[in-house]
Amino acid sequence: xxxxxxxxxxxxxxxxxxxxxxxxxxxxxxxxxxxxxxxxxxxxxxxxxxxxxxxxxxxxxxxxxxxxxxxxxxxxxxxxxxxxxxxxxxxxxxxxxxxxxxxxxxxxxxxxxxxxxxxxxxxxxxxxxxxxxxxxxxxxxxxxxxxxxxxxxxxxxxxxxxxxxxxxxxxxxxxxxxxxxxxxxxxxxxxxxxxxxxxxxxxxxxxxxxxxxxxxxxxxxxxxxxxxxxxxxxxxxxxxxxxxxxxxxxxxxxxxxxxxxxxxxxxxxxxxxxxxxxxxxxxxxxxxxxxxxxxxxxxxxxxxxxxxxxxxxxxxxxxxxxxx
Numbered sequence: 001x002x003x004x005x006x007x008x009x010x011x012x013x014x015x016x017x018x019x020x021x022x023x024x025x026x027x028x029x030x031x032x033x034x035x036x037x038x039x040x041x042x043x044x045x046x047x048x049x050x051x052x053x054x055x056x057x058x059x060x061x062x063x064x065x066x067x068x069x070x071x072x073x074x075x076x077x078x079x080x081x082x083x084x085x086x087x088x089x090x091x092x093x094x095x096x097x098x099x100x101x102x103x104x105x106x107x108x109x110x111x112x113x114x115x116x117x118x119x120x121x122x123x124x125x126x127x128x129x130x131x132x133x134x135x136x137x138x139x140x141x142x143x144x145x146x147x148x149x150x151x152x153x154x155x156x157x158x159x160x161x162x163x164x165x166x167x168x169x170x171x172x173x174x175x176x177x178x179x180x181x182x183x184x185x186x187x188x189x190x191x192x193x194x195x196x197x198x199x200x201x202x203x204x205x206x207x208x209x210x211x212x213x214x215x216x217x218x219x220x221x222x223x224x225x226x227x228x229x230x231x232x233x234x235x236x237x238x239x240x241x242x243x244x245x246x247x248x249x250x251x252x253x254x255x256x257x258x259x260x261x262x263x264x265x266x267x268x269x270x271x272x273x274x275x276x277x278x279x280x281x282x283x284x285x286x287x288x289x290x291x292x293x294x295x296x297x298x299x300x301x302x303x304x305x306x307x308x309x310x311x312x313x314x315x316x317x318x319x320x321x322x323x324x
Contacts, residue, residue: 003050004058005275007072012171012203012241013105013127014073019059020080021092022049027081028111030145031133032213033177035280035324036080043085044149046112052088056095063099074127075100078107080278085112090121097124105129110172111150113158119165127169129203130159135189139181143216156193163197170198173243175205176227178217187227191234201239202231208244210281210317210324218244218318270306277312281324 005018026049030039041049063069075096077083083106086092096104103126110130112118122128132155134140140152163170174190176182194202204227207218219227224242231240273287284296284303293299303323306312312323 001058001061003055004062010074010076012129012243013076015071016074016076016105017062017072017102019055019075019077019092019096021055021077021083021086021089022079022081025081026079026085027109028085028147028150029082029109030212032143032145032180032216033175033207033211035209035211036278038212039081041081042147044147046085046087048087050086052086052091055088055092059092059095059099069100069102072100072102074105075102076105076107077125082109082111084108084118084122089118090124093121093124103127109144110159111146111155113162114154115158119158119162122162123166123168125168127171128162128166129171129173130162131173131175132156132159132190132193133175134181134186135193136181136186139183139186143175143177143181160193160196163199166198169200171201171203172197172199173203173205175207176219176224177207177211178219180216182219182223182227187230191230194231195234199238201241203241203243204228204231205243210315210322266302270302273303274306274311277323281315281317281322283320283322287323 002023003020005020007015007017010016024040025036025038026041026043027039028042028044030042077089077093077096079086083089093104093106104124105127106122106125106129108122108128108130110132113122113130133143135152135156137152140146172194204224206224207216224244228240228242232238276282276287284299287293287299287303288296293302303312307314307323315322315324
């Protein structure tokens with residue numbers, strides 16, 4: 001399948017099946033911290049970049065197995081880029097709601113919500129997780145490197161409007177990079193914006209995996225906790241999660257349902273690993289937890305030929321070695 005991946009075990013969403021609407025990175029941002037890589041098509045244009053029928057066909061194929069569907073907690077709509085730029089987004093969301101009784105979550109960068117049509121389509125989701133990395137224009141441009149067609153004020157107004165129209169769960173994610181968008185002025189501006197929104201929870205993140213740009217560096221645990229406390233003081237009843245700290249860190253390469261993978265031939269297994277690494281970098285330990293291959297050492301031996309031929313690359317981030 002080209003658009004269905006997982007399921008993965010997510011701290012936020014439990015056992016989640018992913019639906020990726022693109023096969024290349026089509027986005028209106030080119031964020032310095034992005035794990036997917038450089039945006040190949042920087043655009044605000046909404047179009048059918050991948051045939052909607054192909055995505056619906058894969059959803060139907062997966063959903064034919066009632067036992068697999070029963071094991072899911074969520075179906076998560078995402079993209080190698082911004083999913084709402086796909087003109088079939090609403091149709092895909094509606095189809096998911098019709099063919100599975102499982103709740104649907106959407107991961108979005110939140111930049112398109114000034115569009116009434118997109119807000120209507122997105123209202124079908126049970127959980128929406130938009131992001132907002134800065135409420136100051138200079139910081140926004142530095143961290144998200146937005147297409148010229150985007151205006152931060154319109155983005156913020158779209159998020160605020162959607163937050164009061166939407167009836168489902170709304171979780172706002174904010175990612176901080178050291179020296180880019182983490183000043184007290186930045187935090188204060190974000191607190192002012194979130195104070196205008198109806199949000200069920202705020203999720204704070206930092207650069208936890210190999211980023212697109214080497215200068216995108218993580219904040220310290222102490223700094224992240226101090227920022228979290230500021231948001232908690234604003235609204236004590238609203239949860240504030242730290243996604244990139246200790247036991248609370250989410251593992252996007254979390255354990256998948258891999259019984260078929262361990263029984264598959266080597267070529268099919270490697271293809272499955274490569275598909276996962278296209279979406280985000282993982283360590284040998286991450287890959288082992290996903291596919292149960294007998295330990296990180298065995299993973300390294302298995303992937304060595306792909307590294308030698310250049311299909312995979314290795315990159316250190318912090319003190320950990322990632323495959324991508």
